[in-house]
Amino acid sequence: MDPRGMMLLFGAIVCELIGTNALKAADGFTRLMPTLLVIAGYGASFYLMSLSLRTIPLGVAYAIWSGLGTAAIAVIGVLVWREQLNITGVIGIVLIIAGVVLLNMFGGSEQ
Template sequence: MKNWIFLSIAIVGEVIATTALKSTHGFTKLIPSIVVLLGYAISFYFLSLSLKSIPVGIAYAVWAGLGVVLVTFIAWLIYGQKMDVWSFVGVGLIIAGVAILNLLSKVSVH
Protein backbone atom coordinates (compact mmCIF):
# COMPACT_ATOMS: atom_id res chain seq x y z
CA MET A 1 0.00 0.00 0.00
CA LYS A 2 2.82 2.44 0.79
CA ASN A 3 4.09 2.12 -2.78
CA TRP A 4 0.75 3.43 -4.06
CA ILE A 5 1.10 6.34 -1.64
CA PHE A 6 4.58 6.95 -3.08
CA LEU A 7 3.07 6.89 -6.57
CA SER A 8 0.38 9.36 -5.49
CA ILE A 9 3.05 11.73 -4.14
CA ALA A 10 4.93 11.35 -7.44
CA ILE A 11 1.79 12.29 -9.37
CA VAL A 12 1.14 15.36 -7.19
CA GLY A 13 4.77 16.49 -7.59
CA GLU A 14 4.58 16.09 -11.36
CA VAL A 15 1.27 17.96 -11.58
CA ILE A 16 2.56 20.85 -9.48
CA ALA A 17 5.76 21.04 -11.54
CA THR A 18 3.99 20.88 -14.90
CA THR A 19 1.36 23.41 -13.85
CA ALA A 20 4.09 25.82 -12.67
CA LEU A 21 6.08 25.36 -15.89
CA LYS A 22 4.06 28.03 -17.72
CA SER A 23 4.83 30.55 -14.96
CA THR A 24 8.60 30.16 -15.41
CA HIS A 25 8.47 32.10 -18.70
CA GLY A 26 11.22 29.91 -20.14
CA PHE A 27 12.97 29.54 -16.77
CA THR A 28 13.48 33.30 -16.49
CA LYS A 29 11.41 33.59 -13.27
CA LEU A 30 13.27 32.23 -10.23
CA ILE A 31 10.50 31.11 -7.85
CA PRO A 32 8.38 29.23 -10.41
CA SER A 33 11.56 27.67 -11.81
CA ILE A 34 12.48 26.38 -8.35
CA VAL A 35 8.95 25.00 -7.93
CA VAL A 36 9.28 23.16 -11.25
CA LEU A 37 12.69 21.68 -10.42
CA LEU A 38 11.65 20.61 -6.92
CA GLY A 39 8.34 19.22 -8.16
CA TYR A 40 10.02 17.05 -10.79
CA ALA A 41 12.74 15.95 -8.35
CA ILE A 42 10.11 14.89 -5.81
CA SER A 43 8.09 13.24 -8.54
CA PHE A 44 10.92 11.12 -9.91
CA TYR A 45 12.19 10.21 -6.45
CA PHE A 46 8.80 8.93 -5.30
CA LEU A 47 8.13 7.30 -8.66
CA SER A 48 11.36 5.35 -8.22
CA LEU A 49 10.30 4.29 -4.71
CA SER A 50 6.94 3.07 -5.98
CA LEU A 51 8.69 0.81 -8.50
CA LYS A 52 9.86 -1.47 -5.69
CA SER A 53 6.53 -3.29 -5.90
CA ILE A 54 4.50 -1.75 -8.73
CA PRO A 55 5.44 -2.92 -12.25
CA VAL A 56 7.10 -0.12 -14.21
CA GLY A 57 4.54 -0.22 -17.03
CA ILE A 58 1.61 0.08 -14.63
CA ALA A 59 3.29 2.75 -12.49
CA TYR A 60 4.24 4.83 -15.52
CA ALA A 61 0.79 4.51 -17.09
CA VAL A 62 -0.89 5.64 -13.86
CA TRP A 63 1.67 8.42 -13.27
CA ALA A 64 1.48 9.77 -16.81
CA GLY A 65 -2.24 9.20 -17.34
CA LEU A 66 -3.45 10.78 -14.13
CA GLY A 67 -0.88 13.54 -14.53
CA VAL A 68 -2.29 14.41 -17.97
CA VAL A 69 -5.86 14.36 -16.67
CA LEU A 70 -5.09 16.55 -13.65
CA VAL A 71 -2.95 19.04 -15.57
CA THR A 72 -5.65 19.29 -18.25
CA PHE A 73 -8.31 20.17 -15.68
CA ILE A 74 -6.02 22.56 -13.79
CA ALA A 75 -5.16 24.33 -17.07
CA TRP A 76 -8.89 24.58 -17.75
CA LEU A 77 -9.56 26.09 -14.31
CA ILE A 78 -6.49 28.30 -13.83
CA TYR A 79 -5.34 29.24 -17.33
CA GLY A 80 -8.72 29.26 -19.03
CA GLN A 81 -7.71 26.51 -21.46
CA LYS A 82 -10.73 25.68 -23.60
CA MET A 83 -12.03 22.11 -23.71
CA ASP A 84 -14.46 20.78 -26.26
CA VAL A 85 -16.42 17.55 -26.19
CA TRP A 86 -13.49 15.61 -27.71
CA SER A 87 -11.20 16.84 -24.95
CA PHE A 88 -13.56 15.35 -22.40
CA VAL A 89 -13.81 12.12 -24.41
CA GLY A 90 -10.03 11.86 -24.54
CA VAL A 91 -9.68 12.50 -20.81
CA GLY A 92 -12.38 9.90 -20.17
CA LEU A 93 -10.48 7.36 -22.27
CA ILE A 94 -7.29 8.03 -20.31
CA ILE A 95 -9.16 7.52 -17.04
CA ALA A 96 -10.73 4.32 -18.40
CA GLY A 97 -7.33 3.03 -19.49
CA VAL A 98 -5.79 3.64 -16.08
CA ALA A 99 -8.77 1.98 -14.40
CA ILE A 100 -8.53 -1.08 -16.68
CA LEU A 101 -4.81 -1.43 -15.97
CA ASN A 102 -5.39 -1.30 -12.23
CA LEU A 103 -8.58 -3.29 -11.93
CA LEU A 104 -8.26 -5.96 -14.64
CA SER A 105 -4.58 -6.39 -15.46
CA LYS A 106 -2.75 -9.39 -14.02
CA VAL A 107 0.71 -7.81 -14.52
CA SER A 108 3.04 -8.36 -11.55
CA VAL A 109 6.67 -7.81 -10.62
CA HIS A 110 8.94 -10.72 -11.59
Protein backbone atom coordinates in the same frame (compact mmCIF):
# COMPACT_ATOMS: atom_id res chain seq x y z
CA MET B 1 -0.87 -3.67 -5.39
CA ASP B 2 1.07 -2.58 -2.36
CA PRO B 3 -0.62 0.39 -0.61
CA ARG B 4 2.74 2.02 0.21
CA GLY B 5 3.77 1.84 -3.43
CA MET B 6 0.49 3.39 -4.51
CA MET B 7 0.88 6.20 -1.97
CA LEU B 8 4.38 6.90 -3.28
CA LEU B 9 3.03 6.87 -6.83
CA PHE B 10 0.24 9.32 -6.00
CA GLY B 11 2.79 11.52 -4.23
CA ALA B 12 4.83 11.44 -7.45
CA ILE B 13 1.76 12.51 -9.42
CA VAL B 14 1.08 15.43 -7.05
CA CYS B 15 4.70 16.58 -7.31
CA GLU B 16 4.55 16.30 -11.09
CA LEU B 17 1.38 18.42 -11.13
CA ILE B 18 3.12 21.06 -9.01
CA GLY B 19 6.14 21.02 -11.31
CA THR B 20 4.05 21.25 -14.47
CA ASN B 21 1.99 24.15 -13.16
CA ALA B 22 5.17 25.90 -12.10
CA LEU B 23 6.51 25.29 -15.61
CA LYS B 24 3.61 27.31 -16.98
CA ALA B 25 4.18 30.04 -14.37
CA ALA B 26 7.96 30.10 -15.00
CA ASP B 27 7.29 31.82 -18.35
CA GLY B 28 10.13 30.21 -20.25
CA PHE B 29 12.30 30.05 -17.11
CA THR B 30 12.35 33.84 -16.84
CA ARG B 31 10.87 33.82 -13.31
CA LEU B 32 13.12 32.46 -10.54
CA MET B 33 10.67 31.11 -7.95
CA PRO B 34 8.48 29.14 -10.40
CA THR B 35 11.67 27.84 -12.05
CA LEU B 36 12.94 26.54 -8.70
CA LEU B 37 9.55 24.96 -8.09
CA VAL B 38 9.77 23.19 -11.47
CA ILE B 39 13.11 21.67 -10.48
CA ALA B 40 11.88 20.67 -7.00
CA GLY B 41 8.54 19.33 -8.28
CA TYR B 42 9.99 17.17 -11.01
CA GLY B 43 12.90 16.04 -8.84
CA ALA B 44 10.56 14.92 -6.07
CA SER B 45 8.24 13.32 -8.60
CA PHE B 46 10.99 11.20 -10.16
CA TYR B 47 12.33 10.24 -6.74
CA LEU B 48 8.91 9.13 -5.46
CA MET B 49 8.20 7.34 -8.75
CA SER B 50 11.48 5.43 -8.42
CA LEU B 51 10.53 4.32 -4.91
CA SER B 52 7.08 3.21 -6.07
CA LEU B 53 8.73 0.95 -8.67
CA ARG B 54 9.96 -1.31 -5.86
CA THR B 55 6.44 -2.73 -5.58
CA ILE B 56 4.54 -1.63 -8.70
CA PRO B 57 5.37 -2.98 -12.18
CA LEU B 58 6.97 -0.31 -14.39
CA GLY B 59 4.33 -0.38 -17.14
CA VAL B 60 1.43 -0.08 -14.71
CA ALA B 61 3.12 2.64 -12.65
CA TYR B 62 4.03 4.70 -15.71
CA ALA B 63 0.53 4.35 -17.18
CA ILE B 64 -1.05 5.54 -13.94
CA TRP B 65 1.52 8.34 -13.48
CA SER B 66 1.24 9.68 -17.00
CA GLY B 67 -2.49 9.04 -17.43
CA LEU B 68 -3.69 10.63 -14.21
CA GLY B 69 -1.13 13.42 -14.56
CA THR B 70 -2.33 14.21 -18.09
CA ALA B 71 -5.99 14.20 -17.09
CA ALA B 72 -5.38 16.30 -13.98
CA ILE B 73 -3.25 18.85 -15.85
CA ALA B 74 -5.97 19.23 -18.48
CA VAL B 75 -8.55 19.97 -15.76
CA ILE B 76 -6.16 22.31 -13.93
CA GLY B 77 -5.46 24.07 -17.23
CA VAL B 78 -9.15 24.85 -17.58
CA LEU B 79 -9.75 25.80 -13.94
CA VAL B 80 -6.53 27.66 -13.10
CA TRP B 81 -5.07 28.83 -16.42
CA ARG B 82 -8.43 29.45 -18.18
CA GLU B 83 -7.46 27.24 -21.12
CA GLN B 84 -10.13 25.94 -23.48
CA LEU B 85 -11.12 22.27 -23.65
CA ASN B 86 -13.40 21.04 -26.42
CA ILE B 87 -15.51 17.88 -26.52
CA THR B 88 -12.71 15.93 -28.16
CA GLY B 89 -10.43 16.80 -25.23
CA VAL B 90 -13.08 15.78 -22.71
CA ILE B 91 -13.58 12.43 -24.46
CA GLY B 92 -9.82 11.91 -24.51
CA ILE B 93 -9.54 12.58 -20.78
CA VAL B 94 -12.39 10.18 -20.05
CA LEU B 95 -10.63 7.49 -22.11
CA ILE B 96 -7.35 8.08 -20.27
CA ILE B 97 -9.10 7.69 -16.91
CA ALA B 98 -10.90 4.57 -18.15
CA GLY B 99 -7.56 3.12 -19.22
CA VAL B 100 -6.02 3.79 -15.82
CA VAL B 101 -9.00 2.14 -14.10
CA LEU B 102 -8.74 -0.91 -16.37
CA LEU B 103 -5.02 -1.22 -15.71
CA ASN B 104 -5.63 -1.09 -11.98
CA MET B 105 -8.39 -3.67 -12.19
CA PHE B 106 -6.88 -6.15 -14.65
CA GLY B 107 -3.38 -5.13 -15.78
CA GLY B 108 -1.25 -5.41 -12.68
CA SER B 109 1.08 -8.35 -12.41
CA GLU B 110 2.41 -9.46 -9.06
CA GLN B 111 6.15 -9.32 -8.53
